[in-house]
Amino acid sequence: MPWKKLPIKPLAYGLPGSILVALGAYKYGQYNALHNPPLNMFPNSSTTKLKSLQPPKYCRDLSSVIPEIAGIGVEVVSSKPEIEHHTSNDFTTHPPKHGEVPQYIVYPTSTEQVSRVLKICNRELVPVVPFSGGSSIEGNFHSTRRGIVVDTSRMNKVLAINDDDLDVVVQCGVNWQRLNEDLEPYGLMFGTDCGPSGLISGMIATNASGVNASRYGAMTANVISVTAVLADGTIVKTRQRPRKTSAGYNLTSLFVGSEGTLGIVTEAVVKVYPKPKSETVVVVQFPSISHATKTVAQVFRSGIQPSAIELLDANMVHCLNYGKYTNKPMLEVPTLFFKIGGINGTVVKESLKILQAITKQNEAASFQFAKNKQEQEELFSARKNALYAMTDWSRSEIDQDIRMWPTDIAVPLSKLSHVLTMINTWIKDSPFKSTIVAHAGDGNFHASIFYRPEQRDEAEKMVNKMVELGIVNDGTATGEHGIGNSKRKFLELELGEDTIGMMRKIKMALDPNRILNPDKVFKIDPNDEGLH
Template sequence: MNGSASAARLEPEIAPRPAPDALLAALKARFGAAFSTAQSVREQHGRDESVFTHVPPPAAVVFAESTQDVADAVRLCAQYRTPVIPFGVGSSLEGHLLAVQGGISLDVSRMNRVLSIDPEDLMVTVQPGVTREALNGELKSHGLFFPIDPGANASLGGMCATRASGTNAVRYGTMRENVLALEAVTATGEAIRTGARARKSSAGYDLTRLFVGSEGTLGVMTEITLRVYPLPEAISAAVCSFPTIGDAVRTVIEVIQLGVPIARVELIDGQTVGMVNRHSKLALREEPMLLMEFHGSPAGVKEQAEIVQELAGAHGAQAFDWATTPEARTRLWTARHHAYFAAIQSRPGCRSITTDVCVPISRLADCLLESLADTDASGLPYFLVGHVGDGNFHIGLLVDPDDAGERATAEALNHRIVTRALDMGGTCTGEHGVGLHKMDFLQSEAGAGAVAMMRAIKHALDPDNIMNPGKIFSW
């Protein structure tokens, strides 16, 4: 590891940049009823799922319905050097949409049209406010689906901004591999296009990949062209329980190293299974559990499942439960996706400090088991879920956001987990992004030279620092 990660601060640095009355008047004149300074609207756009609960809301909210709306809003804000914070559905876990330097929240949720579906080319173009569930609803009649599934019904603009992945990444990759082209509005209010409909290009800098994962700090995405996939001929899902978490993890490592093309493989620990049972009214065995899914031809799915069942059995797996109907699979995966909310409800009023480390698959067992031992020793309540097929796991530390002692204990634990992952060749964030919460780890992971280059790009493309300032790294 390059250097040592410093523990994340308990609260972000607040450096308000007041929005001039002249700007607010100009936005009101341009957007009319699609502009709001109402306290309730501002507060709704000034909070997310992160642990940060004391950040002032934005000065106003603009509801954009077109690329022209976005361009006009950004152009006016640029004129007055006022921050612009893109907003989708507000599901960020890392404080991405918080107005730490004041400014205007630019809500793109009304930009929710699927612009084109091209089955012959296996691609689709959408506006940023389209959610992944809405997109898959549109694609189903064409025999297609979009596989990136971070759990929450996030907007595709937000998923691009954070380079999301989720449960299907082990087979289909992340947003990085599945975004083909973009339209984005830059800090000057100019709309540009990146990429092409062709599956590959060597023409100039790869600006598409620059914007994917930029967390709104370089511009606002207004159109997104995505790779989509034929619906699998056959799908089978299974759950099985293990004597220990180590047994479950070692099974996953063997599955991946043998090259079995498993589509999904998720780990949930016993206490989290209990939370899910109570929340979703299920009766799953409250032991370490893997949820798996196989895609392909009927023969291929059968072969994959048999190989995995044999490997799992060698590690003490029991109670294999197969779900072959769409209804049964949906029930299982809905329960998995509700694990976060089940955990939050287990301690009313709490917030989750959610770790997001990802390590090489060969180091997964070491990192996860050492991190769990550390977490158990802390005495903090927690939940565990993991996209373990790609080495990514989340320990959610359930803390009282107003208890400074709990917050400090959790942040110190998070620091140790991240440090451990970096020492093993991993990353501080596999899919949630840096935002506010992981800023202090970026230099330790990437190195001072790389962060300086990132900062130079930011300065060149956004010289007045109006695009979601205060995120990823300091100005």
């Protein structure tokens, strides 16, 4: 038999095991050398499994990097108060551990400066955590590697108000409330209204929502285009300003909700809306949560489009009464707050008639609506003051050092009553107190657990149990706060390993050195054994 026809298999069986291992390693190394990035960073598959990656390597000594960053004209600080401000807030439940806090805070003032900072960091393998308002609560901006924080809050200019097109161009550090002040002379408003300190880039990063989401949607429905800086400093703009386009991939939505793991958003084009010409606030109280949620479903089916539909449980109303946040005490029962708007008073009155008929069918105990602007503010201020009310009550009635663990779960509206009833039952059988505030219009709720420091682990178990209940009921672990580092395991439970692998593939494609907000949303280090 000619040599060239000899089968390979017998030859392989004849070789010693050590030679076979060496040959395989050589071939693997040779194959990797021909691939950029190599296979151990970017496997030849549609998804990237965590175990296929090598641990990331990061710069540990920034002494030679910081002078270069400072040399491009950005302010660099490292004081203890600055570091603390950029690693925690009042709702931090998973703070950075010892050895994880950032070493420096960097304050760029332009897209070009962000680009130059990231070029240096990518070259030197410096971990970078993007930071805006610092109000997120799932560890979204908490450092896990000893690198730098890029704080974009000083990029705070409204660049253009295109009132005829109903959009504005803003830098990433613009506060949404300040934007509404600038829009006031035009009779316009920004639809998404999260926490008062929220900045545009952070709101984009977490796909923030808020009270008005039932009418105007979350950030994903309000961002037309973003300008973002990728990990290697490349500046990209995802699209132009028209409301519709079929031009390529929807890269805008790729950045919305990515929590700074794919790039740093520096500018955005966002939608704005005409302010309602006429509006009122309605407060309706019900004998049970079920009666309230049935009302919400029927309101939507009726064709009415309230600007806001907020649900407070009986415990939350008790906190409002306790702190005297209303003109007169309210019944301590499940309560809905509606904002009803329209092009004129006649439209609003017709909507009120339909709403009142629906609530009557669902055994409403009371139906109160505002007759003027002052009454509107008085009625809805009870909802707006919910956080202050629960803080006052818990510190006075439970413990001065009480902690609060907010949750953020969303389920289909048809599941909301069942899930909230189950949670209330669990709370009654636990050592904890709780209040529920829900954006009932989109099935998103916050069941806040009050706990003493020594009860932290038990509180976390209760929170985990609630999140799992939401997921089992076709829901999500987060309706508006994001995953951060605190809900990574729930994301996999919700979407599955392959979907996370696809996300990881996208991450590795855009940020192969894994410098941008490491360890957030999902794991990027096979040595990462932590839940958080």
